[in-house]
Amino acid sequence: MTYKRISSVLFFSMMLLSMLCQHASGQESSMRVARIFSDNMVLQQGIYAPVWGWAPPGVQVRIGIGGKEYTTVADKTGKWLVRMEPMQVGGPYTLSVSCDGHKKEYGNVMVGEVWLASGQSNMNYRVGAVLSAGEVIKDANYPDIREFCTPEVVSRTPHDDLTGGEWKVCTPETVKGFSAVAYFFARALHLDKKVPVGIIHTSWSGTICEAWISAEMLYTIPAFKNRVIEEVYKSDEDWAALHQLGVEKDKERENIVQTTQAGLKQGAHKLSFNDKSWKEEAYPVYPPRVGLGGYQLLWLRKEITLPKEATGEDLILHLGKVMTGDVTYFNGVEVGRERWDGVRSYRVPARLLRKGKNVIAVRLLSEWGNGRLGDEASDPYLHSADNRVRISLKGQWKYNGEIEPKLPVGRGYSNNVTCMYNTKISPLLPYGIRGFLWYQGEGNSGQPELYKQLQPTMITDWRIRFEQGYLPFLFVQLPNISGGSCQYFREAQAESLELPNVGMAVSIDVGDPYDIHPNNKKPVGERLYLRAKELVYKDSVGVFQGPVYDSYQIEGNKIRLKFRSTGSGLMSKDGKELRTFEVAGEDHKYVPAKAIIDGDDVLVWSDTVLKPLSARHAWDSNPAVNLYNKEGLPATSFRTHKE
Structure with a gap:
């Protein structure tokens, strides 16, 4: 234009x-x-x-x-x-x-x-x-x-x-x-x-x-x-006035989150509570995956068994990453609460521990459909300070999204x-x-x-x-x-x-x-x-970004990828073979490729593709890139051809 x-x-x-x-x-x-x-x-x-x-x-x-x-x-x-x-x-x-x-x-x-x-x-x-x-x-x-x-x-x-x-x-x-x-x-x-x-x-x-x-x-x-x-x-339409109605709904939701006692009145946090009718989900628990998306308050429970030697000192309850808020109980007593996205670790006093059956209960607040108890990178466990006691909290957790009131959600106009x-x-x-x-x-x-x-x-x-x-x-x-x-x-x-x-x-x-x-x-x-x-400031000394794909040329069964902004040279950041490269032939089907650094270029190939026509790098939502320049800046996603 x-x-x-x-x-x-x-x-x-x-x-x-x-x-x-x-x-x-x-x-x-x-x-x-x-x-x-x-x-x-x-x-x-x-x-x-x-x-x-x-x-x-x-x-x-x-x-x-x-x-x-x-x-x-x-x-x-x-x-x-x-x-x-x-x-x-x-x-x-x-x-x-x-x-x-x-x-x-x-x-x-x-x-x-x-x-x-x-x-x-x-x-x-x-x-x-x-x-x-x-x-x-x-x-x-x-x-x-x-x-x-x-x-x-x-x-x-x-x-x-x-x-x-x-x-x-x-x-x-x-x-x-x-x-x-x-x-x-x-x-x-x-x-x-x-x-x-x-x-x-x-x-x-x-x-x-x-x-x-x-x-x-x-x-x-x-x-x-x-x-x-x-x-x-x-x-x-008066968007400001309509937006304010949504704000009032959001305030109503927050008031429910702060004041509801429904789960506590039913005893969902207690050791003696009967949760046999609850559904189960393996840790990590993502509410949207079990049909509880949007804004939800749900309860989760995990039964664990403690040997006698684990009950004589305070333990640390490590839940992994939680989003977006939790109130956590051990055998019916609150041991911690937070209202932010991040890793949760709470101290469990020795007086709450008992030989045999114990229960961890979490009232989880899920917002924006992004709530979770843990993630694939989390390793939840209950442990002593010296790690002589270490009990995994992976496996099945019971959950129930029907105990607490439904959370109202106001329409925003932003x-x-x-x-x-x-x-x-x-x-x-x-x-x-x-x-x-x-x-x-x-x-x-x-x-x-x-x-x-x-x-x-x-x-x-x-x-x-x-x-x-x-x-x-x-x-x-x-x-x-x-x-x-x-x-x-x-x-x-x-x-x-x-x-x-x-x-x-x-x-x-x-x-x-x-x-x-x-x-x-x-x-x-x-x-x-x-x-x-x-x-903007026109500095001419240094490197200001990672390797930038520039062009390619085919050399037999290999593709040579040329880069700009290579700085002091290309490198594998972790010292391992370059990864997240792929090549494709006439069938346009990409397969994982081997890759080596050759000066300021990268050579890529696959033994299964004899006549490569195109290549791509980091072509994934979560690629484990390791192609960097020596100034410590990464190469990003690119492909030589747009199919």
């Missing part, structure tokens, strides 16, 4: 949109400044950074910072905007805005690098839940790193301003709530370039790409044209087309930024062909709206995950690299096969910065 065509579509559509906008600023009776401006803000260095707001029409507005003063006049709608002269890294400054006897001052303002971080739950994943969070939080004393987190609001039409939010300085007390991926990116940038870094965090868990695109641009994708007309232009653009992008326009960070795709992963249109359209949309040219767009390719066909989606994501100034961070080796929300966010953020370092 050409920019000329896009511009004409935008012109036509914006005329329609102007009739819909419910937040016209011309109605303001006194001065206000856009809410993205607050104490502790970071302004983008080296550009004509905009400052804007609203005032009575025709009134003069004065803006001052660092000894410079700018004046403008509010237009007939009340909107005013000033683009300040480019400033170099520095601060703290005070930014003042005054008009008609009113004055606002914002302190501790820094000038540095500003990035907008967006996406769904993996960008929304907070520092407080990451791997080794305690260490990360303790060391997070970076007063020149700041984050502005936009509020969660929905709307059918674009907002001209945010409903709240403020810039927060990074400290061990505040960093827990920062986006983890964005924080690790900002920290790497700050330490490397010695500049203040501002992150505008706009993500919303579970959202799909089409929610982040404006109505005008989404209209240009044939699959969405009618939806945009019907749901946006012709509709008069995934309606254009909704996230309307409330989390539109109000920020045209704040001065360096570029975009994007971690999204899980919500669209079943539609790779459509995503080939969605992501490039969104990139173009955002670039036009922010009016700063081909702003850099850096995205995270989805990590390894068990099940599904993520290889096709990774390929769809990578097609956006054909656009100018776009970079991709590979995370195929740092996911959790059994958790769509892996907690190892540090390498993800740092790999995003490596891409920025080369693409």
Whole structure:
């Protein structure tokens, strides 16, 4: 799609949109400044950074910072905007805005690098839940790193301003709530370039790409044209009010989770409870697999037998990974509870242990259809501190999803087309930024062909709206995950690299096969910065990504795969034979292939394919890749031919 065509579509559509906008600023009776401006803000260095707001029409507005003063006049709608002269890294400054006897001052303002971080739950994943969070939080004393987190609001039409939010300085007390991926990116940038870094965090868990695109641009994708007309232009629904009904349902659900006593009243946690009528499932137990998907409260019980010598000291109950919440009992007494995704280990006091029959009972909260007790990588057991006692908890567990009340689920509107653009992008326009960070795709992963249109359209949309040219767009390719066909989606994501100034961070080796929300966010953020370092900050020394497939040639019964970004050379990370390579002949049936490194190339072949025609690598949702460059960055999924 050409920019000329896009511009004409935008012109036509914006005329329609102007009739819909419910937040016209011309109605303001006194001065206000856009809410993205607050104490502790970071302004983008080296550009004509905009400052804007609203005032009575025709009134003069004065803006001052660092000894410079700018004046403008509010237009007939009340909107005013000033683009300040480019400033170099520095601060703290005070930014003042005054008009008609009113004055606002914002302190501790820094000038540095500003990035907008967006996406769904993996960008929304907070520092407080990451791997080794305690260490990360303790060391997070970076007063020149700041984050502005936009509020969660929905709307059918674009907002001209945010409903709240403020810039927060990074400290061990505040960093827990920062986006983890964005924080690790900002920290790497700050330490490397010695500049203040501002992150505008706009993500919303579970959202799909089409929610982040404006109505005008989404209209240009044939699959969405009618939806945009019907749901946006012709509709008069109040999405905010309807969304609030869903929020109330969610509150009702949470109240049930916190207060229900149904299982306890029946004694489901007790040793003496009769569970003979309950169904059984082998550990790990995934509620969706046994017909208990969505949002559920279910009980699980496991009977174990203890020898006398195991009852004299406290034991540790290791359940493996639990999602998303549990209350765990041993012989009728609660020994622990958590409300997060992760490994559970609870101490069982010796006084609860008895020779012979004992019962572990777990009230499990399953949310989003992703609940589980354990996973294929978990090894549950009850053990003593010295491991002389070690009793496996694998095997059959009994379960019952009928004891607790059904959980109500409210309909959210955050995934309606254009909704996230309307409330989390539109109000920020045209704040001065360096570029975009994007971690999204899980919500669209079943539609790779459509995503080939969605992501490039969104990139173009955002670039036009922010009016700063081909702003850099850096995205995270989805990590390894068990099940599904993520290889096709990774390929769809990578097609956006054909656009100018776009970079991709590979995370195929740092996911959790059994958790769509892996907690190892540090390498993800740092790999995003490596891409920025080369693409945006023009560093010429070093390697900034893993081996990138370039081309192939057939050499007898072998295929030579050529790579770029090989750095100091290719290697097998674990020292074992290269794996996850496949070749196919004229029948197009792929078989596992042998592979060896030959300089900056890889030779692949199979003794069963005498005339290979194509090859592929890591063509699986959860591949165990070991082809890296010596800088420690992995190669991702690719194929030489698209059948």
